[in-house]
Amino acid sequence: MEMMEPDISMIAGLIADPARSKILTALMGGKALTATELSLEADVTPQTTSSHLAKLLDGELLQVRKQGRHKYFQLKGPHVAIVLEQLLVLSAISTPKTTTGPKDPRLKHARVCYDHLAGELGVQLYDALASADMLEDFGELTRLTEKGKAYFVSLGVDFKQFKKNSRPVCKSCLDWSERRNHMAGHLGNWVLNYIFEKNWAKQDLDARSITFTNKGLTAFKRAFLIED
Amino acid sequence: MEMMEPDISMIAGLIADPARSKILTALMGGKALTATELSLEADVTPQTTSSHLAKLLDGELLQVRKQGRHKYFQLKGPHVAIVLEQLLVLSAISTPKTTTGPKDPRLKHARVCYDHLAGELGVQLYDALASADMLEDFGELTRLTEKGKAYFVSLGVDFKQFKKNSRPVCKSCLDWSERRNHMAGHLGNWVLNYIFEKNWAKQDLDARSITFTNKGLTAFKRAFLIED
DNA sequence: GTGATGCTTCGATGCACATCGAACTAAATG
DNA sequence: CATTTAGTTCGATGTGCATCGAAGCATCAC
Numbered sequence: 323m324e325m326m327e328p329d330i331s332m333i334a335g336l337i338a339d340p341a342r343s344k345i346l347t348a349l350m351g352g353k354a355l356t357a358t359e360l361s362l363e364a365d366v367t368p369q370t371t372s373s374h375l376a377k378l379l380d381g382e383l384l385q386v387r388k389q390g391r392h393k394y395f396q397l398k399g400p401h402v403a404i405v406l407e408q409l410l411v412l413s414a415i416s417t418p419k420t421t422t423g424p425k426d427p428r429l430k431h432a433r434v435c436y437d438h439l440a441g442e443l444g445v446q447l448y449d450a451l452a453s454a455d456m457l458e459d460f461g462e463l464t465r466l467t468e469k470g471k472a473y474f475v476s477l478g479v480d481f482k483q484f485k486k487n488s489r490p491v492c493k494s495c496l497d498w499s500e501r502r503n504h505m506a507g508h509l510g511n512w513v514l515n516y517i518f519e520k521n522w523a524k525q526d527l528d529a530r531s532i533t534f535t536n537k538g539l540t541a542f543k544r545a546f547l548i549e550d
Numbered sequence: 551m552e553m554m555e556p557d558i559s560m561i562a563g564l565i566a567d568p569a570r571s572k573i574l575t576a577l578m579g580g581k582a583l584t585a586t587e588l589s590l591e592a593d594v595t596p597q598t599t600s601s602h603l604a605k606l607l608d609g610e611l612l613q614v615r616k617q618g619r620h621k622y623f624q625l626k627g628p629h630v631a632i633v634l635e636q637l638l639v640l641s642a643i644s645t646p647k648t649t650t651g652p653k654d655p656r657l658k659h660a661r662v663c664y665d666h667l668a669g670e671l672g673v674q675l676y677d678a679l680a681s682a683d684m685l686e687d688f689g690e691l692t693r694l695t696e697k698g699k700a701y702f703v704s705l706g707v708d709f710k711q712f713k714k715n716s717r718p719v720c721k722s723c724l725d726w727s728e729r730r731n732h733m734a735g736h737l738g739n740w741v742l743n744y745i746f747e748k749n750w751a752k753q754d755l756d757a758r759s760i761t762f763t764n765k766g767l768t769a770f771k772r773a774f775l776i777e778d
Numbered sequence: 779g780t781g782a783t784g785c786t787t788c789g790a791t792g793c794a795c796a797t798c799g800a801a802c803t804a805a806a807t808g
Numbered sequence: 809c810a811t812t813t814a815g816t817t818c819g820a821t822g823t824g825c826a827t828c829g830a831a832g833c834a835t836c837a838c
Contacts, residue, residue, distance in 0.1 A: 600816055600817085
């Protein structure tokens, strides 16, 4: 008679398999990937991958877009990315053996976390804005000040666009490698797009880490007041 | 050579088992429970429970305190609770069949989410403070105003105590049944303790839902400016 | 058309693990 | 001391499921 709360174990079970968790973390790069690309990431055969992808679709963790003979998979939404990121945080804490953060220095330096910038640069961005009084930071609690708002407007941000759906403008998000806040939400997404628009950096083939050009890096740091 | 990121699948695997997930959600009530109590919650024999608890301890999701011949288990920290809550949100979205929120009306009305108040009353509290200009709310983004700070100081909150460790004073937290923000963090915890201190309510036997006395409910609503 | 590529379905194999019964230790009770 | 209650360890059982080989469909390329 008493009805169940939503079943955590089903979704956790979907993430629990090593192959599937590799697929999911690969997709945290935000880019849509094809089944074969994911098969390589997961390190299993295409048949096995196909079965996994079917399960993930069925469990509403992924969405798919068909294009010719390719199928492009993506995380279904920000909620999914949030859960994965939180799991990464938890895992990083539980395994202190593994030196905090990825061995791959590129990933550690700058990477995409679903749709915004993470890694050392992401944290530096956050700190710089905070120390310039554009963000107010109380622990994990963050708010964009009037000054900050004005600054982003001057860069071309249209905040009216943001308000429409319920996503927060500038949500702080705990970074698993740095264990520090960085800027997520709508504004975080805007910054990432801005970086790519200006050609300051491009996303690597491994789909998560980002490489800045030399010029791009200095331009980025100047634009957002990051001091070395 | 390239070294792994922390392994999500291990932790997800711990949550993936139905018995273990029942144990974990039971512990989201914040109270420490004994092995046999958890055995009842999980609906498996004590032997099986013992094995599960060992795994959860090994995986750093739980911590245990021995007292006489009893063992009291609780979630190891806020990070664990956050992951569980986010998984609940995700599950609630993925299963729209299940009417949003628990069938049990008590759970839906007021419950403990690890160490703070959730459910309808939690959301009402949050909204009331927001509309009284004590909180500033931008989507999921929240800040305590000076006015709000002064108010809580007048109730006896010592904010200096809070600043010590890194936990946020007043973090907003997405509620899985209401899909709305409620007040978590240090301040959320303080409010919950305040409610129990004043004997406005007591925690039910099922360890998650809360029952207010009639007088307690009105006192609570008046104290925190909640209008009907 | 033929051939190649991307993805899926089917079936067989094998392993990991949740479960419980039975027997055990440890602590409280008297 | 003996008895009950709390929790554990061990071993046997069974099942769910990830994996891959082989074969089947599409779609593109020529």
